[in-house]
Amino acid sequence: MTTGLERIAVKARQDTKLQFTSLAHHITKELIWTSLNHMPKNTSPGIDGITRDMAIIEFEKWVEDMMNSIHRFGYKPPAVRRVWIPKPGKVEKRPIGVPSVADRALQRSTATVLSTIYEQDFLNCSFGGRPNRGAHNALATLNETISGKKVSWVLEADLKNFFGTLNHDWVIKFVQHRIGDPRIISLIKRWLKAGVMEGKDTYVSETGTPQGGSISVLLSNIYLHYVLDLWFERAIKPRLKGEAYLIRYIDDFVVCFQFRSDALRFGEVLKKRLTKFSLELEPNKTRLVEFGRFASKHAKQKGSKLETIYFLGFTHYCTRNRKGNFMVGRKTEKTRFKRSVNKIQETLRIIRHWSIKDQTEKLNQILRGHYNYYGIAGNLWTITKIYKITERYWRKMLSSRSQKSYITWEKFNQIKSIFPLERPKLSIPFSELKMYAKL
Template structure:
């Protein structure tokens, strides 16, 4: 044994005894999945991205041989992206606000001016696209000129407090009842600044928002609201108040809104930005109008401000009227009653909304039984006996008449009398409409309605092809359904998803 070495062992002299020490094989590696390395709190040390659960003698960098290493550490992987940094910031703000419900935050403006926050805000504005504001500057023009330079210039304006918002451009879109809805479109720079402020202050208010609010909130939406309404109506809350607010966004009080924002935000510079956006004015036909009341629909920060404004209503109703369930999506809300008739709760509802300086639209407000049916968020709800057991009732949901008419109008507008484009060009416009419409309703009781929409689409396609090829024979109408599927038409019939 003296002087001899066996393969895989090393002799280490230690006094009279000689120990055999096997060569180390470094097989352990720190595997951190997703955002786990960047979580706030937990069992990690203060160094960012370091896994404290792995010993110092272990880790991917100690793996002998580059070829055997499965996860190579590169510079892009070692650095966090702007989105991850913003998520860490939002988690910290949310947890601080959740732990102390009465706390107000006074130092937020520096977080709005961070470059990573502005980068995430730009990404949100870019994905939403949108038209240009009064300055005529588009997203495409900024991308061609350079996004980084645009963000650095905006950051410099915010830091030096030289930033001033422009007036919003007033446009009108048709409403289902024939009237027109005014929209205010801010400039791209104002949209990015509003998105940055929303990124910072939204976690503070999300910690206080109630479970009955679903509109324009992260990880919540119309499907959750529809599901809860169906659940509560099935459980016996089958007397409904379908409430409509009259010109809600145009009647928001600036003074009351700022007071509600100050319950969480005390930074004077952030409050000053919100005031300036509210009072930026409206430009229509070259004439600038002052805005002393209301929040423009179309602004990035308006959905959050609308939820802040109606949050006292959610809080009051949850604490004082516990025998009902309120489901609110922005300014659309329903109250589901169980024991008492809906007329009992209307005086309280009107009284509290008057304190918020909001008016109830009496012409559109309805008090109905769920067996008669009501519409909400484009869905028709109706409680009726089940097929298997007539003694039991269930709340069935399907697309409302207005939703059916809306998709027919879109199909009709695409398949107009313009026969110059090819069938593929028409389908490139038609399929996204059908795909998006079916994705919203495919988990409801919509099989019959999907079949009707499919029949209408094939009918309009036959009429369009008949005009394009100038064929008037009746045999042209016997085109099989398989022909349209092979041609690339997105069929929605049979795409009902199973309910979880």
């Protein structure tokens, strides 16, 4: 963080009501260059077809025009290119907006400057799109909250088409609590109205912000900071009988309660609160679950099955450790597991005729990515299963390359001794899980 941004952070922390009226000059040519170079080399181009490498080569030609247009209130972001990606384990797909590379660099630079302020405001319950507050931190916080606090009930909540329904007027009102620089406000308004190109058609929406750009994640966090986080902390918690804890990862959140009555009351007022700000719960994905150290005892008394909760790609369940004490168990959620298996199968079809060395490198790349995310304490069995499935499918694919190339397990093990697959390993073992929590 530069000295100028450090001073902004100090001011924002010292005065929580201060509105910053001069920020655009912090979006410098150097910051845009840094943002551009931080993009992955395989970043998808926007509607102009310009790649990251092309944008780097031509940087001096376009950056001056961009800087001048920002200060003249004349910057016009290009429409984002819409692509559809499958939702885990579902037929329907999720729309993702792909901004042009240059616009993405500007978004990231703007988000860097604004985050300097909002990181002083955002609450501890907020994760996602924030430094050192990723999905693993949210999962560890949920684990520690349920294990160490007075929690007996968990409300799973899912917002219906969140990114597509953000109210633009409310977005600007929330941003203006802290941002008074008209050039920044103009930029945000133009990004919201930039439009989406799908095929040859361009659509300009009166609501929502396309998923895909850095500014979309920041605006979403700002929106829910005011709509949900602050409201829960200041208006809801003081009125409850027992303890309650909110854990939010962008638009995905769970709320833990000590008492069922508190959870039920909150569920009712939550619907009204969201409606006020043009948001809505997805009824099929929102439910109240008895969960915690007493859930097992109550389930036995009722003769019912222990319930599970779903959060950030994991199924969380009640279990006990070797000493017989309560603990939260977790495993890869079944639709996510199926998606991982499908990805391996599809990859093997694509790399069927590659050399074994190249196949190994590609498979290990996928396995490492899987272990890095899903390799959390308690989930070793499931990531080991992915490893074994990869082994089985790989051997089957090698055997099918020709009629004479059947690979026995003995021969396959010889191949693996030369070209080993990445063995399953926990990225966060039990000994480190607590350190990831943000309580």
